[in-house]
Amino acid sequence: MNAFEFIGELARRWRTFAWIASGVVMLGTALIVAMPTTYTSSTRLLVSIAGSTTFEAYQNDDVARERINSYIPLLTSEVVSQRVVDELRSSQTAEQLAERVSAARVPPNTSLIDVSVSARSAEDARALADAYAAEFISYTRALETPTGMGAQKVRVTQVSGASNPRSDVPVRLALGIPTALIAIVLGGAAVWIRSGSARGRHPELVQPLKGK
Structure with missing residues (x-):
């Protein structure tokens, strides 16, 4: 799967990406808020x-x-x-x-x-x-x-x-940046896995690009 195909998969499976990414962000935010202030x-x-x-x-x-x-x-x-x-x-x-x-x-x-x-x-x-x-x-x-x-x-x-x-509140707020990056990566990974799984079950969906 090349970059253009992956972008297409993201557009088709945006709900999967949104669910995973938002879940990671919510979990990370909860952990950051729960940390005692020092x-x-x-x-x-x-x-x-x-x-x-x-x-x-x-x-x-x-x-x-x-x-x-x-x-x-x-x-x-x-x-x-x-x-x-x-x-x-x-x-x-x-x-x-x-x-x-x-x-x-x-x-x-x-x-x-x-x-x-x-x-x-x-x-x-x-x-x-x-x-x-x-x-x-x-x-x-x-x-x-x-x-x-x-x-x-x-x-x-x-x-x-x-x-x-x-x-340490500013430091804890700065943790939101890596949390967001992790959320994006895991959301993209979920889309990649689901897309690969779907292609494995339905190989007829895979259409190799040929020179025109």
């Missing part, structure tokens, strides 16, 4: 090391950037999330909370870390973001000790408070 708030941390000389300051920048490589997985670990759960007396487990946290270095290769936390309400998202910053700073303060070079000490500070929470 809010995300972010905060920014700065990793720095105090140095007594200019040369040490350059070295400290390198050390701070390297420290970030270990801080990022630590931020998303259950070690820090358990401290947040205890502080806020949350009903979530440390494991559940850790799954809602993401951390990433602010490009390009800076000493800044963006920490994002998602929750079911805007208030919870903002509170969790600030709590994560406070608990991580407290935790790293207890971990870090002087390196022995010019009384250096790794420090983490919160350079921006929790941002206004943003919802």
Whole structure:
């Protein structure tokens, strides 16, 4: 079946296409609407090391950037999330909370870390973001000790408070585009299958095109 024949089949079997496509759209829309709204708030941390000389300051920048490589997985670990759960007396487990946290270095290769936390309400998202910053700073303060070079000490500070929470509604609305595409593909596939089945039962309907 070539493209022109398929278009003809679509015109003849438009009801099949409409039923399948509309059914997929309705199902996809129902699933999107049923998804709970999630809010995300972010905060920014700065990793720095105090140095007594200019040369040490350059070295400290390198050390701070390297420290970030270990801080990022630590931020998303259950070690820090358990401290947040205890502080806020949350009903979530440390494991559940850790799954809602993401951390990433602010490009390009800076000493800044963006920490994002998602929750079911805007208030919870903002509170969790600030709590994560406070608990991580407290935790790293207890971990870090002087390196022995010019009384250096790794420090983490919160350079921006929790941002206004943003919802995932725009992302969910964007899912309507792939849903519509899937509906069109499945509707066309249904027409193709029905057409092939009909041709198999009635081969006399198949008229090969010949040159005129």
